Amino acid sequence: xxxxxxxxxxxxxxxxxxxxxxxxxxxxxxxxxxxxxxxxxxxxxxxxxxxxxxxxxxxxxxxxxxxxxxxxxxxxxxxxxxxxxxxxxxxxxxxxxxxxxxxxxxx
Amino acid sequence: xxxxxxxxxxxxxxxxxxxxxxxxxxxxxxxxxxxxxxxxxxxxxxxxxxxxxxxxxxxxxxxxxxxxxxxxxxxxxxxxxxxxxxxxxxxxxxxxxxxxxxxxxxxxxxxxxxxxx
Numbered sequence: 001x002x003x004x005x006x007x008x009x010x011x012x013x014x015x016x017x018x019x020x021x022x023x024x025x026x027x028x029x030x031x032x033x034x035x036x037x038x039x040x041x042x043x044x045x046x047x048x049x050x051x052x053x054x055x056x057x058x059x060x061x062x063x064x065x066x067x068x069x070x071x072x073x074x075x076x077x078x079x080x081x082x083x084x085x086x087x088x089x090x091x092x093x094x095x096x097x098x099x100x101x102x103x104x105x106x107x
Numbered sequence: 108x109x110x111x112x113x114x115x116x117x118x119x120x121x122x123x124x125x126x127x128x129x130x131x132x133x134x135x136x137x138x139x140x141x142x143x144x145x146x147x148x149x150x151x152x153x154x155x156x157x158x159x160x161x162x163x164x165x166x167x168x169x170x171x172x173x174x175x176x177x178x179x180x181x182x183x184x185x186x187x188x189x190x191x192x193x194x195x196x197x198x199x200x201x202x203x204x205x206x207x208x209x210x211x212x213x214x215x216x217x218x219x220x221x222x223x224x
Contacts (some may be wrong), residue, residue: 034210036152043202043214044152055212087152093208094166096142096154 002026002090006099014107019075021102023088028068031091035064035073037084038101042085048073080106109133109213111203116218123193123222129186129203129215136184137161140206143177143188145199146217156188157206170196178207193222 003026013019023033031051036044041092048064052069061076074081083106088099115127143155156177157166165177176189187204200219202210
């Protein structure tokens with residue numbers, strides 16, 4: 001199985017900050033990587049697929065990059081509503097593994 | 108508007124069974140693979156099972172293989188998860204999700220399954 005490791009596990013940042021979350025795969029997954037945002041008590045929301053393609057309706061302050069084993073999710077100017085837990089997920093093969101999550105808090 | 112509406116969760120004793128349902132609307136159900144993903148209390152997301160659009164192929168996480176069965180009724184635009192021999196470790200919120208090239212682009216609202224004596 002492909003293991004997905006996110007870092008950091010949690011972070012705290014201020015409104016307007018640039019925030020970066022990283023995701024590393026245990027083997028190459030090309031660009032078969034997506035990102036999700038989950039707020040407490042809610043279903044995850046699909047943000048980015050194919051490592052860098054923004055899902056329709058997602059604010060442009062979110063961006064993704066990477067290929068192979070190393071990927072990043074960047075929020076260019078943090079907003080209060082971005083407080084959430086973020087997960088990466090590989091779709092290179094089954095099982096469709098997720099990272100353990102990164103909890104983002106607003107200072 | 109794409110909607111996935113779930114039902115069927117609840118409390119069950121260890122060793123018991125439950126059947127989850129997910130009814131789809133707002134898209135052509137027959138052209139999409141569907142999945143179940145779960146989240147134990149306070150934990151991360153765990154993929155559970157996948158079914159192709161025609162039900163030809165199914166996949167399972169090792170943790171549920173042999174105990175859970177995924178199925179679908181395309182005429183009723185419905186997805187199911189039959190869960191047998193339930194364990195404490197199966198306690199989680201279960202989500203159905205539409206799958207596009209392995210990505211989960213739309214999710215149901217989630218349903219809580221509690222396995223406890």
